[in-house]
Amino acid sequence: MAPLIIPIFLPNVGCRDRCLFCNQKASAEGLLPPSSVRNFIEASLAGIPHNKKNREKQVAFYGGSFTATHRDNQVHYLEEVQPFLASGLIHSIRISTRPDALDEEVLSLLKEYGVKTVEIGTQSMIDEVLMLANRGHEAEDTISAASRLREWGFEVGLQLMISLPGDSFVRFLQTLDQVIDLKPDFVRIHPTLVLKGAPLEILWRAGRYSPLSLEEAIQWLKRGLLKLERSSIPMARIGLQPTKELERDFLAGPFHPALHQLVDSEIFFDMATSLLDLFDGKLEPIFFCHTTEISNMRGQRNGNIMRLREKFQLKDIFIQGREDVPKGSLVLQTQKGDISIHRGELRYSDRRIEGRGYLLNYNTQESM
Numbered sequence: 001m002a003p004l005i006i007p008i009f010l011p012n013v014g015c016r017d018r019c020l021f022c023n024q025k026a027s028a029e030g031l032l033p034p035s036s037v038r039n040f041i042e043a044s045l046a047g048i049p050h051n052k053k054n055r056e057k058q059v060a061f062y063g064g065s066f067t068a069t070h071r072d073n074q075v076h077y078l079e080e081v082q083p084f085l086a087s088g089l090i091h092s093i094r095i096s097t098r099p100d101a102l103d104e105e106v107l108s109l110l111k112e113y114g115v116k117t118v119e120i121g122t123q124s125m126i127d128e129v130l131m132l133a134n135r136g137h138e139a140e141d142t143i144s145a146a147s148r149l150r151e152w153g154f155e156v157g158l159q160l161m162i163s164l165p166g167d168s169f170v171r172f173l174q175t176l177d178q179v180i181d182l183k184p185d186f187v188r189i190h191p192t193l194v195l196k197g198a199p200l201e202i203l204w205r206a207g208r209y210s211p212l213s214l215e216e217a218i219q220w221l222k223r224g225l226l227k228l229e230r231s232s233i234p235m236a237r238i239g240l241q242p243t244k245e246l247e248r249d250f251l252a253g254p255f256h257p258a259l260h261q262l263v264d265s266e267i268f269f270d271m272a273t274s275l276l277d278l279f280d281g282k283l284e285p286i287f288f289c290h291t292t293e294i295s296n297m298r299g300q301r302n303g304n305i306m307r308l309r310e311k312f313q314l315k316d317i318f319i320q321g322r323e324d325v326p327k328g329s330l331v332l333q334t335q336k337g338d339i340s341i342h343r344g345e346l347r348y349s350d351r352r353i354e355g356r357g358y359l360l361n362y363n364t365q366e367s368m
């Protein structure tokens with residue numbers, strides 16, 4: 001089970017420059033000083049509901065490049081967590097940082113202070129995309145940081161973004177191939193959003209950048225998620241957490257508070273399409289899926305049902321939950337017996353994958 005995170009946001013801490021997509025501001029006002037960390041953790045622990053008290057608890061320093069800030073500053077923050085680690089109230093620490101700020105000296109410090117998990121702001125493995133995003137590091141920095149972190153026994157998470165300037169669907173898939181080779185413990189993927197105050201806003205207003213639509217982002221993310229699942233790499237999160245700051249600053253892009261669920265629903269739509277392509281039976285098919293996945297199969301506001309009815313000219317569709325259907329599988333009842341597909345068996349062929357454009361086409365022979 002994933003640990004319960006107590007997040008401490010340190011906006012822009014350690015950042016040398018401003019990334020193209022970032023609108024965080026280094027402000028003393030929003031920054032929790034080390035002296036307030038203890039109170040913050042105590043208040044957070046007190047607010048944990050009773051049924052979650054036994055979960056592993058991790059303090060996470062997010063929001064900047066933790067290990068790129070001055071060593072003394074890192075020590076001040078990490079010191080404040082030590083009494084909680086010693087008492088067992090907190091089990092470990094997580095930090096997020098940039099890949100070129102993880103040398104041996106830094107890793108030694110993190111080990112000494114009980115850091116277990118390091119999330120690397122990778123964003124893309126395409127150097128041109130990193131350069132256009134003003135990241136100030138290259139893909140090679142992620143490769144060497146991930147291997148050093150592994151040698152030192154850290155848990156490694158990679159944060160990726162899709163559709164930054166210069167990115168494309170093909171480049172995203174190439175990025176994932178390289179990411180899979182690094183064998184991270186988990187991955188997060190966020191679509192690029194245009195936020196007020198980010199340098200990207202200027203490009204967007206000048207018509208020099210347009211974000212993906214929500215539908216396009218779902219198609220990219222669906223393929224990315226399935227690719228990672230086939231390599232047994234967990235997806236920690238898809239899309240940014242909805243916060244009041246995001247709501248205030250959001251200008252354009254594929255934001256949705258339940259993006260991961262939309263992606264899962266799209267995968268169910270593809271599985272259902274794949275089964276119905278093989279089925280020339282009645283007008284009211286009956287599907288079975290795991291009980292916990294009925295809403296994914298139905299889609300938001302029954303969207304999948306409506307699309308499938310229209311696509312296959314069906315009178316109605318019935319979906320029933322069954323505990324014995326494995327999660328990620330879909331079963332279609334036919335007169336000749338049940339036919340099923342697991343999401344891992346979906347195969348896609350891309351006819352036009354240059355730039356942003358791509359055309360999805362099933363190969364059901366391959367799927368089944």
Ligand code: SF4
Nearest residue numbers: 015018019022063064
């Ligand atoms: S995206 Fe992260 S690394 Fe880049 S400027 Fe913002 S906080 Fe710093």
